[in-house]
Amino acid sequence: MELRHLRYFVAVADELNFSRAAAKLHLAQPSLSAQIRDLEKELGFELFTRISGRVALTDAGHVFASDARDILADVKTATQRALDAAHGKAGELRIGTIAPVTFALVPAALRNFHAANPAINAVVHDIGARNQLAKLASNEIHVGFMPLDVLDEAQRSQFSVKSLVQCELGVVLDDQHKLAARKTVSLLDLAEETFIGLQLAGTDDHLKWMRRICKGAGFSATFGELADSLDNLFSVIAATRGLTLIPKLAKRPLPSGIVYRPLRERELRYTLAMVTNPKFPSALLSRFRKIAEAEAAAVQKRL
Amino acid sequence: MELRHLRYFVAVADELNFSRAAAKLHLAQPSLSAQIRDLEKELGFELFTRISGRVALTDAGHVFASDARDILADVKTATQRALDAAHGKAGELRIGTIAPVTFALVPAALRNFHAANPAINAVVHDIGARNQLAKLASNEIHVGFMPLDVLDEAQRSQFSVKSLVQCELGVVLDDQHKLAARKTVSLLDLAEETFIGLQLAGTDDHLKWMRRICKGAGFSATFGELADSLDNLFSVIAATRGLTLIPKLAKRPLPSGIVYRPLRERELRYTLAMVTNPKFPSALLSRFRKIAEAEAAAVQKRL
DNA sequence: TAGCCGCGATAGGTTATGCCTATGGTCTCC
């Protein structure tokens, strides 16, 4: 079945007269008859009754006519929507995030962006860093937010990378934990501790990140349970006296009994970067980037 | 644009690889490339970027892909719906009525019908008698309810006509009207009165009907205002001391100040008939007719 | 850096099919 069949069918259903419908379609009547016959053959039932010199829709034809009209209208709308998207007038901006570290930045940036671009539908995909890189390559997302250090040499030249916010690291732990008494904590104090990894969007990015940092300090971290949400993380920390490493950027109001202590190693910094793919340039995206950079500056100031 | 283009486009959008998509479509790769190129040419913008040995959707392509998928799914659903309708499994039953005289019969019949045929969507068109006959001829309605006497000789042989309910006629008038004092009213008493016609669904069927009855009694009726609803009718009757003729079947609880008086001419009967078109036989319709006949018998008994 | 490989675009030929005109069959209407 082709749209031609639907177009011809709707024309005949409108006119209830093959000759007039054919004229409207700039078509000879036998051609139209043949197409309708083919359509009926493919569907396996009659769309029209041609008895007594009069054409009328069958019941099935009635049902099909209304659906066919809808489909033809949908095709028209779809092409218009796509055209608008091609011209940047409307469409989608797909954004990759890591919720716990972008919550201070992305929602605020989106608010500003939407105010300036009300016809654009922004979609946030909370999918972890490595997933973002894959989807950036295929234009499945337009822009990603991720820690700078997940990007290797090749990726840094393949993508446009813009550092947005820099911050210290810190430890989240139970206030009954012996290290909670200190104002700051050194990485080396953590060599014998159990780390709780945060498994976000099914990725082990956070775990790998902590392992790399500990390796840099000269020890291999011990890992306990994995938490699959922030709430869960706090529960696990309270229950197992484990602890976790986070960038200060990810610090939120903590539940009672849970505390945050900055790392003494101030040279260890977390850098949140905004990554885009220069192969898919877009005026829309440029506008969003500008807004995100401004918002990032504000976030940096507040830190 | 044809559905073929959408099918091919969706396949490539799924695979992001022309060769694999072509294989899935049982098509050679150059044919697929050509069709996509044609589609892009017709739309006026690119759906894919083919740079750097990799195929990716453009933003417009993304939008169009999701719409195209919907359209293809809709086509599938539409054919299934029509097939169901062709087999009588689902679909529509379109009924023509004259609300004021069918209110006692049609809603009750529909309730029973729907209980037995839950997949059928019954649609009631309140369009007057003559309109019903036109729509019966073209299968726009499957069954109509109308007074028997609107059907002429030709129509009685063209359609299946089944008398359902017979009743007396009566006069609706203000209780301050001098004729309201009588228990019954003779048609000849009305020769000097003003008749109020009920213009239902834009038709003057009721007016013509009254004129014909008066002619039969030997006088020409005088007509006053037209009322376009029952409520309006009562207001006009109260305001102008006009009156109207109705079949007892159409008698409802009347507002205070308005009364109904039977016509003394008991030989004048109103017959409500159910009309169908034998050119469009349908098991569904037969089932409905049976139910309507049963319901009509009950209505007749209550009169 | 050379050469292979994967993949899409291009070129050229074949076939299917959508369209045409001419005509036939059936119904309605005068």
Place this chain on the structure above:
DNA sequence: GGAGACCATAGGCATAACCTATCGCGGCTA
């Protein structure tokens, strides 16, 4: 009963959808 309206059928043509063969380009490997 003849005319006209109207849809179906028949037969021919031209477009275009499809094929195979080949080119060109980028990425990857030796």
